[in-house]
Amino acid sequence: MASKLQPGKPTITDVARRAGVSKSLVSLVMRGADHVSPGRRQAVNKAAAELGYRPNAMARSLVQRRTHLVGVMVSDLHNPFFADVVAGIQEQAERTGYKVLVNSGNRAPAREADAMETLLQLRADGIILGSPVLDDEVIVRASLEVPIVLVGREARGPAVDSVTNDDRKGAEIAVEHCVALGHRRIAHIDGGEGAGAPDRRRGYEAAMKRLGLGALVSVVSGTYTEEGGHRGCLLLLAQRPRPTAIFAANDLAAIGALNAIEESGLKAPDDVSLVGYDNTSLAALRHISLTTIHQPRIEMGQLALITLLERVDRDREEPRRVVLSPRLVARASTAPPREGVRES
Amino acid sequence: MASKLQPGKPTITDVARRAGVSKSLVSLVMRGADHVSPGRRQAVNKAAAELGYRPNAMARSLVQRRTHLVGVMVSDLHNPFFADVVAGIQEQAERTGYKVLVNSGNRAPAREADAMETLLQLRADGIILGSPVLDDEVIVRASLEVPIVLVGREARGPAVDSVTNDDRKGAEIAVEHCVALGHRRIAHIDGGEGAGAPDRRRGYEAAMKRLGLGALVSVVSGTYTEEGGHRGCLLLLAQRPRPTAIFAANDLAAIGALNAIEESGLKAPDDVSLVGYDNTSLAALRHISLTTIHQPRIEMGQLALITLLERVDRDREEPRRVVLSPRLVARASTAPPREGVRES
DNA sequence: CTGAAAGCGCTAACAA
DNA sequence: TTGTTAGCGCTTTCAG
Numbered sequence: 027m028a029s030k031l032q033p034g035k036p037t038i039t040d041v042a043r044r045a046g047v048s049k050s051l052v053s054l055v056m057r058g059a060d061h062v063s064p065g066r067r068q069a070v071n072k073a074a075a076e077l078g079y080r081p082n083a084m085a086r087s088l089v090q091r092r093t094h095l096v097g098v099m100v101s102d103l104h105n106p107f108f109a110d111v112v113a114g115i116q117e118q119a120e121r122t123g124y125k126v127l128v129n130s131g132n133r134a135p136a137r138e139a140d141a142m143e144t145l146l147q148l149r150a151d152g153i154i155l156g157s158p159v160l161d162d163e164v165i166v167r168a169s170l171e172v173p174i175v176l177v178g179r180e181a182r183g184p185a186v187d188s189v190t191n192d193d194r195k196g197a198e199i200a201v202e203h204c205v206a207l208g209h210r211r212i213a214h215i216d217g218g219e220g221a222g223a224p225d226r227r228r229g230y231e232a233a234m235k236r237l238g239l240g241a242l243v244s245v246v247s248g249t250y251t252e253e254g255g256h257r258g259c260l261l262l263l264a265q266r267p268r269p270t271a272i273f274a275a276n277d278l279a280a281i282g283a284l285n286a287i288e289e290s291g292l293k294a295p296d297d298v299s300l301v302g303y304d305n306t307s308l309a310a311l312r313h314i315s316l317t318t319i320h321q322p323r324i325e326m327g328q329l330a331l332i333t334l335l336e337r338v339d340r341d342r343e344e345p346r347r348v349v350l351s352p353r354l355v356a357r358a359s360t361a362p363p364r365e366g367v368r369e370s
Numbered sequence: 371m372a373s374k375l376q377p378g379k380p381t382i383t384d385v386a387r388r389a390g391v392s393k394s395l396v397s398l399v400m401r402g403a404d405h406v407s408p409g410r411r412q413a414v415n416k417a418a419a420e421l422g423y424r425p426n427a428m429a430r431s432l433v434q435r436r437t438h439l440v441g442v443m444v445s446d447l448h449n450p451f452f453a454d455v456v457a458g459i460q461e462q463a464e465r466t467g468y469k470v471l472v473n474s475g476n477r478a479p480a481r482e483a484d485a486m487e488t489l490l491q492l493r494a495d496g497i498i499l500g501s502p503v504l505d506d507e508v509i510v511r512a513s514l515e516v517p518i519v520l521v522g523r524e525a526r527g528p529a530v531d532s533v534t535n536d537d538r539k540g541a542e543i544a545v546e547h548c549v550a551l552g553h554r555r556i557a558h559i560d561g562g563e564g565a566g567a568p569d570r571r572r573g574y575e576a577a578m579k580r581l582g583l584g585a586l587v588s589v590v591s592g593t594y595t596e597e598g599g600h601r602g603c604l605l606l607l608a609q610r611p612r613p614t615a616i617f618a619a620n621d622l623a624a625i626g627a628l629n630a631i632e633e634s635g636l637k638a639p640d641d642v643s644l645v646g647y648d649n650t651s652l653a654a655l656r657h658i659s660l661t662t663i664h665q666p667r668i669e670m671g672q673l674a675l676i677t678l679l680e681r682v683d684r685d686r687e688e689p690r691r692v693v694l695s696p697r698l699v700a701r702a703s704t705a706p707p708r709e710g711v712r713e714s
Numbered sequence: 715c716t717g718a719a720a721g722c723g724c725t726a727a728c729a730a
Numbered sequence: 731t732t733g734t735t736a737g738c739g740c741t742t743t744c745a746g
Binding site: 047048049050051054061062063066085087088089090091 | 732733734738
C-alpha cells in the first residue's frame with residue numbers, strides 16, 4: 027500500500043522476468059492460448075500466482091479497443107423492477123463473456139446524464155438504459171458513439187433499440203379477467219405520467235369498448251404510488267353505483283386502493299375486486315395476495331443484452347423494437363361480483 | 371468489426387491537430403488548468419466540441435494509476451437495503467469526485483468472487499462490499515491490493531474496514547419498546563443464519579434478562595423470509611399462555627407472522643403486538659404499518675465511502691469498525707396488551 | 715505558457 | 731512456439 031494509488035502491483039513484465047520469458051508469452055498464457063509449450067505455460071502460471079498477478083483490464087481494453095463491459099444505467103435502484111432486469115442481463119452476459127456494471131441516475135435527468143457519461147468515458151462496449159427519464163436527444167447523441175438499448179421505454183432514435191412490455195395488452199388482459207369473472211362496472215385508477223401509464227389507460231379503454239362496456243368506462247387520475255391509488259380509490263368508492271372491480275395502474279397504487287377499500291369498511295375481493303400491474307414482490311405477499319399483470323422482467327433483461335450484442339458483435343444497423351407480452355397472475359384480490367350487485 | 375467497436379472516436383491528438391496546438395495543451399485544457407491563454411483555451415474547447423471529443427477514462431487512468439472509481443459489489447440487488455446504501459455512497463462520491471459502479475453477486479459466493487474480480491481488474495480505487503457471503507479469506511487477500519469496506523457485515527481482516535448497524539442494540543430497543551407498552555411475555559422469531567440474526571437474538575435475550583423477564587424468554591427458529599416468520603409465529607401462537615408480543619428478526623418475517631396471526635383469527639396489535647427489523651418500504655405501507663427497527667441505511671453508505679477514502683486518499687492503515695445505532699419506528703402493529711391478558 | 719518525448723500495462727503483427 | 735517491436739490515448743516531466 028506504500029504509495030496508496032496502485033502501489034507496485036505486479037505487471038505482465040514482472041511475471042515475464044520471473045518466469046524467464048517474454049511479455050508476449052505471458053500475454054498468450056493469460057489469455058489461454060493453446061499453442062504454448064506446457065513447460066513454459068506452467069512456469070508462467072507459477073510466476074503469476076506467486077506474484078499475485080492480475081491483468082489490468084484497462085491496459086488491455088486500451089489496445090484492444092474493446093472493454094467487454096456493458097454499462098447499465100437505471101433511473102432508480104429502488105425500483106424492484108430493475109433487480110430482475112439486471113439479473114437477466116447478467117445471466118446473458120455471463121454466457122457471452124461480457125461484464126455488467128450498473129450505475130444509477132437517482133431519479134434526476136441530470137444525474138442520469140452524468141451516469142451515462144461515466145459509462146461512455148469508460149468506453150463500455152454498449153449501454154442499456156433502464157426506464158430513463160433522460161431527454162431523447164441526449165440518448166440519440168450517445169447512440170452515435172455506442173450501441174444503446176432502452177428497457178421499459180420506447181426508443182425514438184434511429185440507432186436506438188428498445189425492449190418493452192406491451193402495456194396496452196396488459197391492461198386489456200386485466201379487463202378481460204374481470205369481465206370473465208362477471209364484472210361489468212370496472213374502473214381504472216391511472217398512473218398519470220408514469221412510464222407506460224398512458225398505454226395502460228388506453229388498453230383499459232380499448233378493452234372496455236371491445237367488450238361492449240364502453241358506456242361504463244370510468245377513469246380517475248392517480249400516480250404510481252400508494253398515495254395515488256388510495257386517493258383514486260376513495261373517489262371511485264364514492265360513486266353510485268359503485269364499481270365492482272378496480273384496475274390500478276400498478277401494484278403500489280393497487281395497495282393504496284386496497285387500503286382505501288378496507289378503510290371504507292369494505293373487503294376485497296368480496297365487495298370490490300382489485301387488479302394491479304407489475305407483479306412486484308409486494309403483490310405476492312400472502313398478506314396482500316394481489317391479482318396483477320406480470321411483465322417478464324428477467325426475459326426483458328436477457329433480450330436487452332442480446333439486442334445490444336447484435337450491434338456490438340454483429341454490426342446490425344436497423345433499429346429493433348422488442349415488445350414482450352405480459353400475462354395475468356391471478357391471486358386472491360379478484361373474485362366474481364356479489365350476486366346482488368351484478369345487475370345493479 | 372472494423373468500425374463498430376470503438377469506431378474512430380476522436381482522440382486528444384485529433385483535437386490538438388484541429389485546434390493547432392500540442393497534445394499536452396489539450397490535456398491541460400481538458401483538466402481545467404488555469405494557466406493557459408484564453409485564446410488557445412477557446413480554440414481547444416471549440417475543436418473538442420466540434421469533434422464530439424470525450425476523454426478516454428481508461429487511457430487516463432492507465433497513466434495516472436488511479437481510476438477515481440469505487441466499485442460496489444452487493445450480494446443481491448433484490449435486497450432493498452442496498453438501494454439506500456448505494457444512494458448514500460453515491461451522494462458522498464459525488465462530493466469527492468469519485469464515480470460509483472455497482473456489481474452483483476446474485477446470492478452466490480462464486481459469483482461474488484467473480485464480480486469482485488471484475489472490479490479488481492478494472493483497478494477500482496476502492497471496493498465496498500454489501501453483505502457479502504464471500505469467504506473472509508478472499509476478502510482479506512483482495513484487501514492487500516485495494517482498500518475494502520464491508521457494509522452490513524463485521525470485518526475480520528486487519529486491513530478491512532466495516533460499517534454495520536448495532537443489531538444487538540436494535541433488538542434491545544425492540545424489547546424495551548414492548549416492555550414500555552406493558553408486555554412481559556415477549557417472544558422472538560429468529561433469523562437463523564441471516565446476516566445479523568445471531569446478534570439480534572442475543573440482543574433480545576440480553577434485554578429480556580436485564581428487564582427481569584429472563585424466565586419468559588421464548589425463541590423459535592425462523593429465517594429472513596415471509597415463510598419463516600409464518601411458521602415461527604404459528605408455533606408461538608400455539609403456546610399457552612400465548613405471548614402478547616412478538617419480535618421478528620426482520621420485516622419480511624414479521625409480515626409472515628402478521629399473516630399467521632390473522633389466519634389464526636387474531637388481530638395485531640389487539641391480540642398480539644408485532645415488531646420487525648429493517649424498516650423496509652414494506653413496513654411503511656399503510657396496509658401493513660409495522661413497528662420496526664430502522665437501520666440508517668443512507669448514512670451507512672455515506673460512512674462506507676468516507677471510511678474507504680480515508681485509506682485511498684489519506685493512507686490510513688489502522689482498521690476501522692463503524693457501528694451505527696438503529697432506532698425504533700413505532701407504527702400500528704404494537705399497542706399495550708389487553709387488560710385481561712396482562713397479568714395472566 | 716507551450717511543446718516534445720517518454721511511458722502507463724498490455725496486445726498485435728511480424729520475425730525468428 | 732517464442733521474442734521483438736510498435737503503438738492504444740493519455741499525462742507527465744522537462745525544456746524552451
